[in-house]
Amino acid sequence: MTVGVNSETTQDPGPIPVTVLTGYLGAGKTTLLNRILSEQHGRKYAVVINEFGELGVDNDLVVDTDEEVFEMNNGCVCCTVRGDLIRIVGGLMKRRERFDGIIIETTGLANPAPVAQTFFIDEGVRARTKLDAIVTVVDAKHVLARLADSHEAEDQIAFADVIVLNKTDLVSAEELDAVEARLCQINRFAVIHRTERAALPIAQVLNQGAFDLARVLEREPDFLEDDAHEHNDDVTSVSFEVSQPIDPEKFNAWIGALLADKGPDLLRTKGILSYQNEDRRFAFQAVHMIADGDYIGPWKQGEKRVSRIVFIGRNLNRPQLRRGFESCQAAS
């Protein structure tokens, strides 16, 4: 009397993309979220919020949570994780209806690191979801003042893959350019969209594949590099490129020691590496000390095999980082 389950007919929909929405109080996060949820896009999103009451959209997949950050007992001082998200992702996977993505709104004062690290550290979360992008909403009028008085505002910009530069109607064109220049100084690898009332096509926010590193690194603008050693508390971003193949052992030894030593200052590290005797691209990324890497498909025919690495953080010693990365090249 057995009614069997044919496991072959059960389609694995693949990991569910997760969008993290950060931004200082009043920047326009909730406006953006309401836009995403009310736009007729035929997709279904689970939304995790913690400032219940502001959301004007009726959605049965809204989850109210308290941001519960804890430190992992793994000897890593900056390794903090959102335990509530681990539970919520596990719970959402039990529902029968499938959804197209998860959107996590953080509180205005939140440091994005624990959210991002959750998606690296927890095995269950890693198996079922993938971090798609960190989207930071910025108030064009007030962001410079916020940056002057809070680390969190700076961290949120540093972590961003996409910056929604909102309330552009409240500042002059010159002020707006100054704000954008400041944002680029902190994080020149994020895509910036200028908006009024957080109005932008949701295709510019969701399903960015921003953690598909290839895309991020491809769109890195050219810039003049000076080898000045940044010696202040401001967040900056640097990148390096080498054309010789990388020796994986040398790279692992170098990056391991670097993250262990400078992890608290290194907010995000991303790289696409051409390993010696390997036809696939290796993608590497880290949030503080928590690192992850995997092969992501082959180099294209005729594509120049260069290895690039990006650091976003504080107290970045550019010459030292450059020398370190260059020393990972395989002896030819």
Add this chain to the structure above:
Amino acid sequence: MSEATEARFAVETRGHSRDLNAFVVEAGFDRSGRVLAFALGDGTLRLVDPLAPASWHESPVHDGAVLALAAHPLEGFVSGGDDGRIKHLGADRVVRELGAYGMKWVEQVATFPGEKGVIAGAVGKVVHLFDAAGRKLKELAHPSTVTGLAFDAKGKRVAASHYNGASLWFVAAKSDSPRVLEWKGSHIGIALHPEGEAVVTAMQENALHGWALPDGKHMRMSGYPGKTRALSFSRNGKWLATSGADAMVLWPFFGGGPMGKAPMELAGGDGVLCTDVAFHPREEVVAGGFADGLVVLADVGSSRILPIVAPGHGPVSALTWSPTGTHLAIGTEQGYAAVVDLSKR
């Protein structure tokens, strides 16, 4: 030879199975053992008589997924859901609401049986206690979200796991202050020793932590490749069976154990993660479910293995014995459900 055609798996000769087409979150028998409920990710409880498993009843209980299930102290079942509600499905199959908590999920429920029984439901940081008639008794507040709930064998105390340890409350105390058992980190599940000799929690870092009672001495049990989601003591508390490794891992709580003693490993060797365990309520026999859908019974004394369900139904997510241990209920993430009659014939 007729023996050659004998089924290898007990579910084929002594069981009944069904595809319920939704994630089986938990399975449970009511106090009489005559009704078996499967709690599903589609918000329903599916009821079946384990002695006549051909006819099934479907009760829509939650709007969303059922997240927790326990036998009601008197009759029927108590459940919690991601609709923020605690509900009682009676033997009359009528659903009554015990509490509604907005958008907060009810992820844990636990009960203690009898007329003076107690119902506990965790909603975020707060555990709500009700009597068997559904009257609210009190609220117990914790420093962070409650991730596991368990009553002791006498129903006098209820234990809750959370960040940085566990809290042990006296249910009937006039003034509510818990015994706080501290250990830094995220504790994600809890079990109480049936003789009250220990509290054990599962941790985020693929390890267990324990406190011997009453002295509170720490115990650490580590070495798991995965997270431990199931903790199950044997009837007398001699063994604690756990999931999270590629075998059932049993810690000895006797002869000075578990500290300094190696655990017993049962039904291992395939490299497949054990996802659920359930000790028989009377015998030293433990059921284990694995990530490939395999379910086995293991006799602790002889280490003999009896195969129950073949692999191929998805990770085992629910495993429960009837109160007297005559039937074993099984559920998987892919919606496979089974009940096997293991009584002597």
